Amino acid sequence: MQKMTTTFLVIGHLILLIPLFSAEECIICDYFVLVGEPIAISCPIITFPVLHSDYNLTWYKNGSATPVTTERDARIHQRKDLLWFIPAALEDSGLYECDVRSLNHTKKKTINLTVFKNDNSLCFNGKMKFEQKVMSTKTGKVTCPDLENFKDEDNSQPEVHWYKECKPGFLEDKRLLLAEGANAVLIRNVTVQDRGNYTCRMVYTYMGKQYNVTRTMSLEVKKGPQQMRPEFIYPNNNTIEATLGSHVVMECNISSGINGLIPFWQVNDEDVDSFDSTYREQFYEERMPHGLLVSGTKFNISKVKVKDYAHKFFCHVIYGSRQFTAYIKLERPAQNIQGYLIGGGVSLVFLVFFTLFIYKIFKIEIVLWYRDSCHPFLSKEVSDGKIYDAYVLYPKNRESFLYSSDIFALKILPEVLERQCGYNLFIFGRDDLPGEAVISIADEKIRQSRRVIIVLVPEPSCYCVTEDVSEKQLAMYNALIKEGIKVILIELEKIQDYAGMPEAIKYVKQKHGSIRWKGDFSERSHSASTRFWKQVRYHMPSRKSASSSGLPLLPKDFNSLEITTEK
16 A cells, blocks of 8 residues: 655564665565555656656566566556556565666566555554654644545546544544545644544545555654643642541642742632631742752641531642642541451451351250250151151160160160150060061161161170171161161260171261260169260251150060169
């Protein structure tokens, strides 16, 4: 798009100036064009009068001995002395050579053509722009270059449309005027806001087809000489924080090279000392080391009052017929919510950890208290089809009913869980009927139970009875695999080694642990409020406490036995 033979050479973002008289001496002259748009390239040799009027110009693709065609309907063709691309394609980028022959001279010149795409979401490419400069405070001009070859068949130039940063409508500014047949935009009283990217676009018609022709100019505004005027150093229409009742000193200072400028403070169009007799104002002037004159005035509020937050305090300076103004406003300090947030966050974290710590220590008591407190809601009949709260499995001693496991399972366990806590237990050996098959009755009763309680003793001989082993295996199978019933292990004595235990019991021990009986068989160990029974109740399902209701517990002959233990 840009003809680079006489004034500019674009290399990336750099623009190198070439003297006008040496344009022919450019080693490689550059053009660039947007893909899909037409371009006409001229040979820089024929612009000089040293050539004889009678010459012959031929265009070649670099490295090719075949001249470019002169057929006008070809996309790339030579028309008169110009090399036309209508339109240009990306693959056209490269070097082209113009060969000029006359009676006394033969000259060749190489032209570099770059076909580019626009940047994403923009109507131009940041690397392919014409650089133009104007001075601020003066009238500037933005020119759409290199349009002279694009004329319609009636030799008229198409209408040119303008955009700034790819958006139309900027010409509504009354400072802007179209000039030179809309090929340029005049800007009166240029400011730094006028800098930016300007794009001109026209529609060129060739052999019945229309093509867009665009140029983008990057306008730079350089500061021109400005009239001397005062500049506020402070304030800058800002606010400051002041606590009610505090002492505040506000300072207004200006910089200029003008002597005798005196800034002054006002509030509600009154001088500050007239507005409030407690306000004090003090003027000063000093010259800085670099020669800049600084004038200022200090405004002293001895004690900030509530009314001071409602006003803006204006600092004025008058220069010539103009008045320059800046203000400052007092505001209450914002509350430091960061401290509250940090404190609240720390407190919340501490509370969470403290709650978890308390729950870990008193988890059992909390759960049991909750069950007792909510027993009206928890005491409804459970609709899970179960009859028993727990199926009790214990090692049976066939030689004596006075063995510790028998006493615990047939007397103490029912006394606490049934009489004091209201649970319904099935204890084999107490609740089964004589003659019933062990396997079938165990299978049926386990499926009707919500828990399986297994009482453990360290003597391995207790697990050698075929009946106990079968019952235990069936109970563990139903509890762990078939029904998914929770198993509660109770150790009557400390069991050091579980190696001799069935695999299912070792699994439950590893997964859920066990509860160890530390009491004796005296009456004081029969209270549901002891630590051991709280642990058992914690693992049992929720039940409403029930007083003794005459539930059948043990055979009369067993209840009447005198309890003795052998250690």
